[in-house]
């Protein structure tokens with residue numbers, strides 16, 4: 147999919163938002179939902195998505211939604227830091243297939259990094275759900 151296109155309400159994150167598909171939830175407020183990435187590139191890889199949006203990517207998001215969305219991203223990233231004490235945190239977001247986007251509901255990746263631990267490959271290797279639940283609990287406990 148390119149940068150241009152129509153929002154598909156059947157995309158996996160829309161289905162997670164509607165509760166039609168399971169997810170390991172970390173946090174939600176009026177604006178955002180955070181849940182664990184099931185194909186994590188690092189331990190604690192968390193996704194943050196807008197709840198009331200049909201933006202496929204960041205460029206399409208309504209400007210008035212950007213502030214609350216990024217506040218949610220920062221809030222979850224701070225909780226990831228407090229819970230997992232990584233050496234660094236990558237926050238990424240892809241727009242269009244050529245950039246690496248595979249799911250067409252706007253989302254941000256929060257990826258903790260540790261010195262000497264290489265980044266896993268994007269979207270490969272499914273995590274153990276029980277382990278994800280443990281990580282989600284740890285992160286949720288640090289949401290300020």
Ligand code: AMP
Nearest residue numbers: 158182183184185240246247248249269
């Ligand atoms: P992107 O490639 O930026 O579109 O990222 C999509 C991300 O969603 C990838 O990191 C996938 O591992 C992740 N993902 C795909 N399906 C699910 C799912 N059902 N639950 C959680 N994460 C998912």
